[in-house]
Amino acid sequence: MSEYTYQEPKEAVFDKPTQLITRGQCVVVRLPSELTKMVVLGQGKLVNLGKFGTFCSDEVVGYPFGQSFEILEDNKVKPIGALLQTHDEPEDAEYDNATDELIRNLASSENNQQIINIGTKIQKMTTAEIEELKETGGAGVGKQIIEKIIASHDAFDKKTVFSQEKYLKRKQQKYLRRFTIDYAGPSQVLQFYYQKDPSRVLDMSEESLGMMMNLANVRQGGKYLLVDETGGVVLYAMMERMRGEGMIVVAHENEHPNHSVMAHSNYSDELIDSVVKPINWLQFFDPEEEKIGWTDFPQDIIDGMTGSKRQQYYRRKRRATDVNHAINLVESGNFDALIVATTLHMPSLVEKVLEKVGGSRPMVFYSQFKETLVQTQHVMAKDLRVLAPTIFETRVRPYQTIPGRIHPVMSMRGFGGYLLWATRVFPKEGITAVGRGIVRKENRKKQKIEALDELSGAPTEESTPEV
Amino acid sequence: MSFTAYKDTIEEGDFVFCWISREIIKPIHVKAGEVLGTRFGIFSHDDMIGSLYGAQISSAKGYGFIHLLHPSPELWTLSLPHRTQIVYTPDSSYITQRLGITVGTRVIEAGTGSASFSHSFARTIGREGKLFTYEFHEPRYVEAKQELEEHGLTNVEITHRDVCNGGFEIEENGASKDIRANAVFLDLPSPWTAIPNLSSVISKDSRVGVCCFSPCIEQVTKTVEALMAHGWSSIEMVEVSAKRWEARKQMVRRVDDAVERLRDVKRRKDAGIQRRKDDIAREALEGTEPSIGDKRPASETPQPEEKTKETGFNPFGKGVRVRDGDPQWEWINVSKVESDIKSHTSYLTFAYMDPNIRVVNPVEEVAEIIA
Structure with missing residues (x-):
């Protein structure tokens, strides 16, 4: 493998504020x-x-x-x-003391025997009245509304303390004029897009994303090969785990890669350009054809150019350098990991790109469908360049977290994708595994395959013939 | 520096993970002249020196082989000597992602245990980050300390301490060290006794996340109460459940073929009865009287395997060893979950501490913003 080196035109400095809310962010x-x-x-x-x-x-x-x-x-x-204050939180706020008091002063019930669901009749306050209050605006209007709603609730005292709290929480969610400012990290951006349209991020869950990062051993200074159809969520997560140090070659199927998510990342374009090297599949598989021939013009000709001509010249030079650089990176291969989240047919993709992965380096494939990965695993199990392909499914189950009333929440998201993890290895020619019983020459080849399957986790027990 | 960067070729003294099977991964330090004995044979360290990481090598006898892998925190988790119950990758990776642990994060971990998560933290936080890990059990502390040093994890500082009673502060030159943790991971039997000790060692000017890792629901209750009492908010407990799936093949066995096979069996059975009848009739004509149930001589009996294989309609390969995926038959790809799954590791209780102060006055703010 030839070692290809490239001098960056300039060092990009990582200065993204991640702990402090900053203007322009x-x-x-x-x-x-x-x-x-x-x-x-x-x-x-x-x-x-x-x-x-x-x-x-x-x-x-x-x-x-x-x-x-x-x-x-x-x-x-x-x-x-x-954002939301529960009954027993000692922290702050006249508001909470007030509602606490409100609840304390009002009676509550031991159980819900007296609760009769008669909907709107029980609430004496009308929607119009609530709207009118809202119109007045001002500080603490949410608090006032909630207090009035509770005061006008005929059967509030029939509720148990637990259900009073739940009621209060619901009303807080609806009327409190509060908000939290969170860092727009990969998990938050993923959650945001997931809310809007899960298919846009291939149904990926935070736990799948996190596990991808760990299984692929993403870290500062690595050189990775990425296929990302989540709009850049995976790319962003990798950038965060590299903090501007290292290289990500992004293979894509269009004129330009879709990294729209990176716009929320607060990374400068210089920093993104210094780390992310896009390459389309044509350039990837047909490098000699796609390399851009380039010779610098003599300095006096450049000096003689008009402003716009010169700009164009530098743009073309930049593009040639970038494309050729990305092609060279792929040609020299030896990537520290292959990370794939795509709807392209993975079994054929893996055969074509795994040569580019360095020895003992991980390969991680994400799919929203297990079937895709099953098919890919079958292909990998037969390929001696792949060790121990394994499909994982990870799901996080949230709980209602109130002491004394802890239980899993009633509903949660149903999907979050699947992962296939494997290691790139170099098979040795002409060696034989230890088989069961005596090894006869003619059986050696067969046994080698069996033992390989055993190692790589492919099913053999039921189906392999006894020697 | 094997856990922090990849290298390609194995040299003497390198740390190599010998992959023997899915269940057996043997971490070794390569030393000329030494050998590794496994159930697949004996492997010479001399053969490893100069090999590429990822290479397959054969045993001294020429058959049997292993793969030589590069260390990584995830492989270490699969191979490390268990001193305690360990935190597995589905849990550790989620905690890392959710707490936003990246390059430069300052992390507190108690206790160190088998240092499985410590390796993962050390990889993720990079050179600028720092992991402060605490272990109260002395023999475990000694082992872990040696291990972390051997593995070149210079961004980890291990302290022998019972953090529940002794707190997290570290003395250095007569003063308390500036720990300023942004993230805390508590894998302790009673995290609620350690929570009050955190206030002096966590960052005062940024949000701090904590994750308490406890197997019992009673522990969660006490932990949540302690977190609430000490000003932590956004408290949520979750559970991670992970499964491993295995890819399999299932033969496509059509009911039409089953019917056809039954028809074929019947046809052959009828033919046999007819043949028997004909034999009896012929024998009666020829004057010999065989008693009912007499067998024909063995030489005339067709061999059963031959019959199934060659004369019968055998769409599903009955009586023949069929390899999964044999192209002679039709298959569909299926999957099944591993036979034993970890149905419960621990409950993960997350919470956050917000400093509630304005760190920078926007009027004085000078930081240049990236567009």
Whole structure:
């Protein structure tokens, strides 16, 4: 393998703020309803959260990520302890003391025997009245609404304390003018796109994404080969685990790769360009054809160019350099991992690209369908260049986390994808595995295959003939 | 530096993971003249020196082989000597992702245990990051310390300490070390006794995430109460369940073929009866009287295997050893879950501490923003 080196035109500096809310940054705004929004905090820019109110970007700058706020009058905010406050949290807020008191002062029931579901009749406050209150705006209007709703609830005292709390939480989610500013990391961006349209991120869950990163051993300084059809979520996660150091060659099937997610990442274009090297499949498989011949013009000719001509010249030079660089990287191979999240047919893809993976390096394939990976695993099991292909499914089950009332939540997302993990190896020609019983010459080849299958986890027990 | 960067060729003194089977991965330090004995044969270290990582080598006798793999935290998790129950990759990778642990993160881990997660943390946090890991059991601490040093994990600092009673602070030159952790992982029998000790060692100017790893629901209850009492919020407990699937092949056995085979069996049975009848009739004509049930001489009896294989209709390869995927038959790709799954590892309780302060006044802010 020839070692190909390339001098970067300039060192990109990693200076992305990850702990502090900074002006101009793309951030995630999390609402009490658990919905999230992506917002760029422009100077003086107002952020409209619909029924939750409006705040000015400048108000939240300078706080650490994760900070929660309550919207006050004049687009101002005040920092608060947490987005939703439960009954027993001792932290802060007159509000919570007030509702605590409210609940304490009102009677509650031992059980729900007295609860009769008669819908709207039980609530004396009308929607119009609530809307009217909302119109008045101002600080603490959410709190006022909730207090009134509870006061006008005929059967609030018939509820148990538990159900009173749940009711309160529901109303808080609906009326509280609060929000949290979160860091727009890969997990948050994934969650955001997942909410909008799961198919856009190939149904990928955070746990699948995290496991991909670990199984592929992604770290600072690595050189990776990536196929990513999630709009760049996988790419972003890798960038975060490399912090600007290393190289990601992204193979794609279009004129340009789709990394739209990277726009939320707050990485500079220079930094992205220094790490991410796109290559399309034509360039990948037909390198000699696709390399761009380039000779620098003599300096006096460049000097004599008009401004726009010169710009064009440098653009073409840049493109030739980039394309040739990416092709050279692929030709020299020896990647530290192959990471694939694609809808392209994986069994044929793997045969064609695994040569590019370095010895003992991991290969991780993500698919929203297990069947795709099953087929790929069958192909891998027969390929002596692949060791121990394994399909994983990982799912996170959330629980209601209230002491004394801990239980799994009633519903959770049903899918999150599957992973196929394998290791690239170099088979040795003409060696024989230890078989069962005496090894006869004519059986050696057969036994070798059996033992290989055994090692690589392919099923052999039921089906292999006894020697 | 085997856990922090790949190299291609094995040299003397290198750390090599010998892949013997899925269940047996043997980590060794390569030393000229030494051998590795396995159930697949004896392998000479001399053969390993100069080989590529990923290479397959054969035993001294010429048959039997192993693969020589490069160390990685995930392979280490599969091969390490268990001093305690360990944190497996589906849990550790999720915790890492959810707590946003990346290059530069400062992490607290207690206890170290078998140091499986420590290796994974050390890889992910890189040179700029720092892992402070604590182990209260002295023999385990000594072993782990030696291991971390041997593995070149210079971004890990291990301390022999019971963090529940002694806290997390580390003395250095008479002063307390600046730990400023951004993420905390507590794998302790009673995390609620360690939670009060965290306040002095976590970052004061950024959000801090904690994950408590406990197998029992009673532990979760006490942990959540302690987290609430000490100002942690966004508390959520989850469970990770992971399964391994195996790819298999199932033969396509059509009911039409089953019917056809029955028809064929019947046809041959009828033919046999007819032949028997004919024999009896012929024998009666010829004057010999065989008693009922007499067998024909062995030489006239067709061999059963031959009959099935050659004369009968045998669409499913009955009586023949068929290899899965044999192109003579039709197959579909199927999968089944591994025979034993880890149905419960531990509950993961996550929570966050927000400093609730404005670190930078936007008026004085000078940081240049990237577009």
